[in-house]
Each structure stands twice: as structure tokens, then as C-alpha cells.
Amino acid sequence: MQKYYLWTLGCQMNVADSEKLAAGLVRLGLTPTDLPEEADIAVINTCSVRQHAEERAYSKLGRLRDIRRERPGLKLAVMGCMVGLKTDDLRKRFPYVDVFARPQQFDAIMQLVEGPAEDLGGEFWPSTYAVPDGPCAYVPVVHGCNKFCTYCIVPYRRGREKSRPVEEIVREVAYLTAHGVREVTLLGQTVEAFGHDLPDQPDLGDLMRELSSLDRLHRIRFLTSYPKDMTRRILEAVAELPRVMECFSLPVQAGSDAVLDSMRRGYTRAEYLAKIGEVRALMPGAGITTDVIVGYPGESDADFEETCELLEALRFDKVHVAAYSPRAGTIAHRRMEDDVSSDAKADRLHRVEEIEARISGEINARYVGTTQEILVEGVRGEQFFGRTRTGKLVHVDVPARVGSLINVRIDHAGPFSLRGEPVEALTLI
Numbered sequence: 001m002q003k004y005y006l007w008t009l010g011c012q013m014n015v016a017d018s019e020k021l022a023a024g025l026v027r028l029g030l031t032p033t034d035l036p037e038e039a040d041i042a043v044i045n046t047c048s049v050r051q052h053a054e055e056r057a058y059s060k061l062g063r064l065r066d067i068r069r070e071r072p073g074l075k076l077a078v079m080g081c082m083v084g085l086k087t088d089d090l091r092k093r094f095p096y097v098d099v100f101a102r103p104q105q106f107d108a109i110m111q112l113v114e115g116p117a118e119d120l121g122g123e124f125w126p127s128t129y130a131v132p133d134g135p136c137a138y139v140p141v142v143h144g145c146n147k148f149c150t151y152c153i154v155p156y157r158r159g160r161e162k163s164r165p166v167e168e169i170v171r172e173v174a175y176l177t178a179h180g181v182r183e184v185t186l187l188g189q190t191v192e193a194f195g196h197d198l199p200d201q202p203d204l205g206d207l208m209r210e211l212s213s214l215d216r217l218h219r220i221r222f223l224t225s226y227p228k229d230m231t232r233r234i235l236e237a238v239a240e241l242p243r244v245m246e247c248f249s250l251p252v253q254a255g256s257d258a259v260l261d262s263m264r265r266g267y268t269r270a271e272y273l274a275k276i277g278e279v280r281a282l283m284p285g286a287g288i289t290t291d292v293i294v295g296y297p298g299e300s301d302a303d304f305e306e307t308c309e310l311l312e313a314l315r316f317d318k319v320h321v322a323a324y325s326p327r328a329g330t331i332a333h334r335r336m337e338d339d340v341s342s343d344a345k346a347d348r349l350h351r352v353e354e355i356e357a358r359i360s361g362e363i364n365a366r367y368v369g370t371t372q373e374i375l376v377e378g379v380r381g382e383q384f385f386g387r388t389r390t391g392k393l394v395h396v397d398v399p400a401r402v403g404s405l406i407n408v409r410i411d412h413a414g415p416f417s418l419r420g421e422p423v424e425a426l427t428l429i
């Protein structure tokens with residue numbers, strides 16, 4: 001029996017793609033292995049968002065080339081965001097790789113499989129489901145992105161927004177819940193873009209309503225949000241539907257209008273503030289995380305101060321911060337000078353990290369003494385863990401059934417997680 005080795009870098013969308021590819025390879029009769037030395041096919045699913053991720057992929061490819069010298073039958077494939085429309089440069093640089101596949105374009109990888117194989121034809125996406133290995137699963141609902149932020153490679157690698165039909169998503173989630181999944185996270189690069197390209201133009205709220213009718217599904221999350229696509233109608237659906245978690249990942253990227261404009265984010269600081277205000281007016285306890293890039297080309301000290309002021313004012317649950325680094329193929333790389341010094345980038349990064357640690361610590365501390373509903377996701381060592389509706393990680397010291405919803409009295413808050421004891425089981429599944 002042939003074996004595959006699959007190594008994944010990057011975001012939840014890449015994780016979901018890898019799970020889907022794995023399901024397809026299993027359907028063709030392959031079994032997984034954690035050891036590339038014993039694999040017949042090795043696939044690396046790459047990320048281009050940061051230089052570091054690309055360097056890790058290069059290093060992994062070097063290791064796989066060495067293994068292939070010992071094991072000439074090993075087939076190598078590279079997929080994900082490192083692979084663009086044109087692969088000439090990659091082919092020159094990595095001549096030993098058999099296949100370069102763009103995100104979600106799995107056919108070429110499937111064709112590497114030898115021997116009798118089921119012809120999946122056009123049925124790959126609608127009918128090949130990732131095999132769940134716990135109560136939580138990712139479900140891509142819209143692929144690609146139309147936004148073209150100046151620093152981002154995604155639209156060039158993942159193509160334009162393309163929504164999956166509602167019925168197809170509902171069928172997949174029903175399959176997942178029949179196999180133990182209790183929480184799904186609906187994925188899109190800009191998840192609220194879902195539906196605009198479908199015949200009846202359903203929106204994300206309509207999809208959430210459909211999914212809420214599935215008996216065994218307890219929780220629905222969604223990411224990543226894009227401020228301009230997040231309509232009042234979608235927000236009202238999140239607020240109204242009890243199975244949809246009031247938890248938002250809403251990248252702001254910068255607090256200054258000049259930098260937002262240069263990034264082509266499509267909104268102003270005032271519009272972003274208003275959007276957060278709308279979320280909190282409808283759902284006062286909502287968990288909200290954001291992303292920030294510091295040291296963007298042209299970002300002055302005053303621009304950066306505006307970002308810090310915005311973070312102080314909006315008090316996010318978590319801020320994911322990165323220092324700008326130019327990514328080949330983006331508008332910023334072609335047209336902008338990377339003119340903020342490395343020292344200034346490091347200082348700004350550090351300052352945002354300090355703000356984030358203080359504020360998220362204060363927010364976490366407010367959970368102590370409260371009772372929170374968590375879905376038990378798994379166990380590490382002796383500790384069970386799960387998340388609150390707002391996305392906070394909670395550790396529970398006493399045994400709890402994985403996949404069950406329990407109420408937990410929070411007795412300790414740390415910078416990254418909470419701890420508590422169950423007070424009652426809500427459902428046992």
C-alpha cells in the first residue's frame with residue numbers, strides 16, 4: 001500500500017486544504033505516514049505570508065531532496081501559496097520536485113498516485129470530506145480574495161473569490177457532525193464575501209441559519225472577517241443565532257488613514273472604529289481579535305502612534321502583530337520602498353506586544369469568578385481544554401468528555417489562557 005507524507009505551513013485555510021487533500025489520497029487507497037523516509041509521495045503545503053515561512057519550506061525541500069537520493073521512487077509535490085500561475089522560477093530552483101500545484105488544485109498531485117485509483121473527476125470538492133479527528137473542524141466556504149491589499153500575495157495565488165454552494169457546505173457539515181464534529185469554523189480569506197457570486201446571493205448569515213438547523217452541531221465560528229464586507233445583516237445573524245459564536249477576527253492592520261490608504265485596505269480608521277462599535281452595540285461581550293502590520297513603507301512615527309491609540313481605545317482580546325517584510329509579487333514590493341529601519345520596526349513591534357499583553361491580561365482577569373460555556377476539544381497530559389464562546393482557551397483540571405459542552409467556573413487567568421472547574425454538563429454527546 002502506498003504512503004503519503006504531508007507537511008503543512010500557514011493559516012487555517014492551508015490546514016483545511018491539507019485535510020481535504022489527505023481525504024482524497026486516502027480515497028485513492030494511500031495511508032498517511034509521519035516519516036518522509038517511508039513515503040511514496042511527499043507533499044509540502046506552503047505559505048508565503050512571511051519570509052520565515054518560505055525559508056522553512058526551502059529547508060524542508062532540501063531535506064526531501066536528500067531523502068529522494070536514498071529513495072529514488074519518492075515523488076515530491078509542492079502546493080499552497082508559494083505556487084503562482086507561472087512556475088518557471090520554482091522549477092529552475094527545485095528541479096527535483098515532480099509537481100507544483102496552486103492552492104486547492106489537487107488534480108496534479110492525485111495523478112502522481114500509481115496503480116488503480118478511483119477517478120474522482122469533478123467530484124473531488126463536493127464529495128471528498130476531510131476525516132475529522134476531533135470535535136472541531138474547518139470548513140472553507142469561499143476561496144480566493146478580490147481585495148488586492150498592496151502587501152498581500154493571496155489574490156495572486158488563491159485567485160478570485162469563489163463561493164461553494166450552500167447545499168454542498170450543508171452536506172459536508174452534516175457528514176462531519178455524523179462523525180463526531182460539534183463545532184465548525186467557516187473559512188474564507190474574507191469570509192463575509194461568501195455568497196455574492198452564487199445565483200441567489202445568499203450571505204454568510206443565511207448560511208449560518210441553514211447550518212444552525214443541524215441537530216448535532218453545537219457551535220459555528222467564522223474567520224477571517226473583512227470590515228467592509230461585514231454587513232449589518234450578517235452581524236444581526238451572529239447576534240441572533242445561539243449556535244454562532246460571538247467571536248470576531250477582524251484585522252485592522254494600521255490605525256492611520258495614510259497607511260490604510262497605502263495598504264489599499266478599503267476603509268478608513270473612522271469606518272473601522274464604527275464597525276467595532278456596531279459589533280459591540282449588538283454583542284457587548286463579543287471576543288474580538290485583530291492583526292497589525294508595523295513598519296509599513298512610509299509609516300511615520302505619528303502614523304504608528306495612531307495605531308497604538310487605536311489599540312488602546314478598542315482593547316482587543318488579542319493582537320497578532322508582524323513587522324512588514326516585502327513579499328515578491330505584491331504591489332508593495334513592486335512600487336514601495338521598504339523605508340522603515342529594522343530597528344524602528346523592532347521597537348514598534350515590541351511596543352504593540354506590550355500594549356497587547358497588558359490589555360489582554362486585563363481582559364482575561366475579568367473572566368475570573370465568571371461561569372463560561374466551553375466545548376471540550378481535547379486533552380493534553382492530565383488537562384482537558386476547550387474554548388469559551390468568545391474564543392478564550394480554558395484548561396480544566398478534572399476529566400470531561402471530549403465533544404461535550406460544559407459550564408466552567410473560571411478561577412485563574414493567565415496571559416494566554418484561563419483555568420477552571422466544571423460546574424455542570426450542558427450536554428453529553
Ligand code: SF4
Nearest residue numbers: 145147148149152154
Ligand atoms: S483582504 Fe487583503 S490581506 Fe486579506 S487575503 Fe485579501 S488581499 Fe490579502
